[in-house]
Amino acid sequence: MSYTAHVDTFARDNLPPRSQWPEFLFELPELKYPARMNCAAELLDKPVTRGHGHRIALRSPDGECTYTQLFTQANRIANVLVREMGLKPGNRVLLRGPNNPMMAACWFAVMKAGGVCVATMPLLRAKELTDVITKAEITHALCDKRLQEDLDLALPNCPTLTTIRYWYDDAQDSLDSLALRQPLTFGNVPTASDDVALIAFTSGTTGKPKGTVHFHRDVIAQCDCFPRSIMKMQKEDIVCGTPPIAFTFGLGGMLCFPLRYGASTVLVEKHTPQNLLETIQRFNATTCFTSPIMYRQMAALLGNSARRGDLKSLKTCVSAGEALPDPTRQAFKDATGIEIIDGIGSTEMMHIFISHTAEKVRRGATGYAIPGYRATVLGEDGKPCKPGTVGKLAVKGPTGCRYLADERQKNYVQNGWNVTGDAYLMDEDGYFFYQARTDDMIISAGYNIAGPEVETALLAHPAVAECGVVGWPDEERGTIVKAFVVLKPGNERGPAMVTTLQNYVKKAIAPYKYPRQIEFIDTLPRTETGKVQRFKLRKQP
């Protein structure tokens, strides 16, 4: 067995067998890591020892925090974990809070103490928490006091979880008070670069949640790929955005990436399109990470008059989580002059693996495999298919899927490829065009129809705010295309609008794809990470 700093080897013991791992690629020189590495030391201690400590690491509505302050706070919390809470390297620590400075400090503290971090989305309820705590055999928890209620409800069913401290709390034994009594220094646990750093649970829509296991080196590898070659992040950057730190999109974008580049991150607990715009202005943000719908709604708020002046600091905008429809890209560009960088990532791959620089955008495409990753489209026979053919997206690179004790490993990893569950097409130049989730493809009267293509056509109509397209049972045709449409204010629902939208789609794409039914609704059901929940739109049998 290779070296590990973990005393509790639960996470390592529950990795899939090696034969079921994807192939990993470390061809780029920046991806050659030493055998021992603690990602907190890389991201936090190094900037401080290299004289960068006076610079701002975190910004929030409550104030600023330098690299040195974040470093000492993380050290103090790591001391609490070890001295007061009895954490042993390898124990799983539940981390529960919205994006705020304590959440960030606690994340680094867990890394420093050699714990395995299991961060959960703030909105998770007792039942979902119980599943996660049970699956990962979580022993310790650090939790924002305001999220105590659901954790309390889960506890009776979670015998492994025995030691909890709350933050943003005045009590004598709160994390804040305990931390104040600890030394400012901490000896980081000397983890192996392939020691488990975190288990991220997927926001899947069906079945029990899957825990994706990532090593200390994976945390650093994600930082050395997308933000380096595509975003070209710099120490002057001020990053803002919406994805929770508990979602790997947010862990990378809102925490690890900015620290890797000596930049700073703006942590705000809750964002609407309106206050995200305000955050950008107030903090002079240069960089924004959010979902397609947020860009669409921000564009609508800004209107078509060139309001670029309001957002003059903003340079780089990254969209992920769902496909970015071209009408949304164009609307945001009209309002701000900025070409959004689209990127597909997944919890299994940790972060983005197909994307494009702003200069190399191609309309309708997610982009190309970014440096460090390879991507292909697999046909029915499991072999890469010709350009121009729709098939299953498959990728490999320095990160990849390892589910914690889960049979479904065999679905995601096939012949060394990570198969994401997305239907894609690759063109002759290696650009990848999203079609749909493989299980969301609509088969109507023998035709294969990708719902997102119909959505894109509808979104280009000026009356449409947002929409979701699904297959709908129909006696005659088996399945028909049905659109759920949210109209922009000032537009009237009714048969005339239905006909207008149907004709509009028929002109934009092949007429057989048009939505035979259109239903108007007030809002689309979405996950906390901004994805449309199509299963909630489909007719429940």
Ligand code: 3UK
């Ligand atoms: C879909 C996209 C088209 C796609 C994620 C960036 O979304 C993330 O992780 P999840 O595990 O979901 C993964 C699935 O979401 N998807 C994400 N981005 C795009 N589809 N275009 C896109 N740009 O179905 C993928 O398989 O929740 C995104 C970084 C980290 C992440 N975890």
